[in-house]
Amino acid sequence: MICISGIPWKFPRAHCGSGLSVGEPKQVGSCGGSWNGKWNGGFLSKSARQIYRVRAVRTAEGVGEGTSEFSLDWRHLVGEREEAKAVVSQFLRSRGFSASVATRTLKNATLFTAHLLGILHSQHRARYLAGEELGTEEIQGTLLPYLESLAAKYGRGTPEVIVSFPDVPAPWTGGDVLYSITTDSEGQEKVIEINDVIQRFPAFAHYSVDNKIMKVIDYVLGMGCCPTSIPKIIMKRPQLFGCSVEENLRPTARFLESNGVEPEKWAKIMVNFPQILTYSRKKLQLVIDFLLEIGIPPATVGRVLSRFPHLVGYSLEAKLRPMAMYFKLIGIPDFSLVVIRSPQTLGLSLEKNIKCTVEFFLGLGYSIEQVAVLVNRFPQILGLNVENNLLPKWKFFIKMRRKHSELIDFPQYFGYSLEKRIRPRNAILESRGVTWTLNRMLSTTDQGFQTHLDKCDGALAAADQIRHAAKVASEESVVL
Template identity: 40%
Template sequence: MKAFTSSLFRTSDSLSLFAAPSSSSFSSRTQISFPQRLFLCRAEIDGSVSLVNVPANLLVAEKEEAKAVLHMYLTSQGMNRLNAARKMKKLDLFIDHLLLRLHTVYKTRYLVGRELTTPEIRDALIPYLDELLEEHGDDFVEVLEYFPIPLVKDKSEETEQKVSSNDIENSTTRVSSIEPTTNTKKLTASRASNIGEPNLPPHVVYLEELGMERDVIKEVIRKFPAFAYYSLEGKIKPVVEFLLDLGIAKSDIPVIISKRPQLCGISLTENLIPTMAFLEDLGVDKKKWAKVIYRFPALLTYSRSKLQSTVDYFYELGLSSQDVGKVLTRYPSIISYSVEEKLRPTAQYFDSIGVNPAVLMSRCPQAFGLSIETSLKPVTEFFLQKGYHIADFALMASRYGALYTFSVEDNLLPKWEYFLTMEYPKSELVKFPQYFGYSLEERIKPRYEIVKESAVRLLLNQVLSLSDEDFYKLLKRKVKKKNACA
């Protein structure tokens, strides 16, 4: 745990949070003082920040996005999503503070009436949270929870002592015009309930015209409340029209928005288009943007640093620039995986059993999204139990990484049992592990029965991988040759 030293309490770089106590009631408390920069976004009389003229709907939307950023940050530091959601309920004061900080950082944007985009909010808050984490170390979460009250360090009766409301008023200024802690849920609920009324909000009418079901719109707002406050003309419509221009079908727009409503909070000229250009430089096929965005619209909402760090790891694995481009195009959701918590441990597992992680990544990147314990190990153990050496299985997995995406009980086992009746040596599966990718009832059994009736022998690859036309041509030649030799 990062130690708090006397330097944290210097009068020159911190603000007093409380009036001098009249008794020794706080004598055993260890106070965490907050540096002045923590309070730069207070509303001051000198007019440095004014929220009076900011529309209430924008304040609510920005607060929801600030909450989303903070929740994401807590999970990125190792807190699971459920605990992070519970902790967020205790951080209203700090979230208000983050909102005020936004209005200081982007003061000029508000002066010209410009809405903040999702990346702008994220870019302003994440570096600030990084600074607080670096300063307070293991006490980071407690600092946020007790904001702006000094953290109680000693476990005594005084730990339960409540600070009076007068002390809190003296310690900091909450801007009453925002009222996010009491009204945010009511306002959001009101927006969602209004969807069922005759006079629908214009963005709801627009989305319904695109084919988006009203229940889906309600669900989007429930999961991402800020969407209810997005401007139709300023945010939603420009993004939708841009997606249509890329070649995305109108019928796919509702799916994309429901998957990632934050996409509509991104500025086209300042964020979305530059991010696409950045990804194209990394190898994403510009001709396939429609498919890429439909598969994983969240790709365009990640920060440049996140995108670059994942790509850097691909190079570290040994992928070529061409392979990187193919991976990002074919399986863009790979970007959502943490390098240290997901990609690297999975690559280390593959390496430990003799499978080249770079080869597997280029051929089957989705294998890196599977759980090592519940998906990868059971598949490996299944083939080892069937008598294959680890080197043979490593060859099978390298040739056909999709093996790891199949269920042992529902796919591998029934196809294995049928394979044992096909009179092929087990080595045939080492040569052609793609066998497990074909339908047992619609491909494997019908084709093999035809081969048996013809009384000829074909390689497993020839039985399954050829088109119907080529399969029957080959079968005819084999039968003709057999008859000629008879």
């Protein structure tokens, strides 16, 4: 049984005054009060939102309401509109949002941008009546305090507030809000704070429990996810629970299954990367086409996506294709083999991980052909830190006086702990005067290692006995 408790799904709204006239820009999009650089209200009523949309559209078309001597014609404010959008973009970037998030937000923020222009004309009414234009610094000085007030209220949910304006939820101030999951078998309860979810994605507070959230939960459970994984999925991708199961989630899952994703893998995929079901069919197809381009067999594409679903979120032009091109340029043709063996390689940084590792081994005297063999046999080596991992183990390798070719035969050496496995086992072998290959020394379990040691000790003892017997026989023959 899944139980949802304590969620104020219908938040209280602040009722607006009736003065939402475009002819009175002081109140455009506000809740019946002066802006003063801040957003005084929390919400617009349904009727007020409709009025706002109608009049914003009419104003954009240059049709004034005639309620004031001062009406705004947005067609004449192209420069200010771009200035306002630049302020929002820079503000979002300064708050830690990526450039792609800022661009996507502004692309869907037509009403919010018009709203910012209303703020400018409200604050600088006299200037505009006199026919004067505002400078960049004046626009920034007017809009930034307002944007700061939004960020203070909504935090990581600010982009969603901008896109959904004027339909934005008020911050919840009624105490902790809990989401409870109870399982029939054990009666265990998994609790998370929904406040964090709402801060990042305010629209979550308005999802219908019966028509949206519970239907998505039932669908996710049907994919094999356990009830206690639901809170983790909510925290990772709250947008998932606003999607239609029949129109969005199920068709997307079937599309991925048609490309090789195994149904029994969905439970793990959804816990690790629930975002995969919220991407468009076009985006998914582009990623699949890329995998085919680099040589991944069609029958293996689904396995790659199952093991590393995060790759569908990466940019083809900014990340995936440059990585494939780099491997081709340095003479490593089997990039597809690298991806098949370790799909997580696609998530590494080309500059901070891959190039550093390749240059490290080239600097040690290995040829590019040898590096290619090393990477193909152990692709995970590309994700190991040079200074903290590769270099210390390389120095110890030299100390063991082994041939450089041994690392080509067994590059997995770099995947073992230096202090917990490599150094202790090498010390044991040195104390017994034996030398094993890196593979034999490191790849067995502790019990297997001890078994090999016992066999080795038995063989050494037998050899000692043979040598002793031979020595005695030789001495006796001399006496005779």
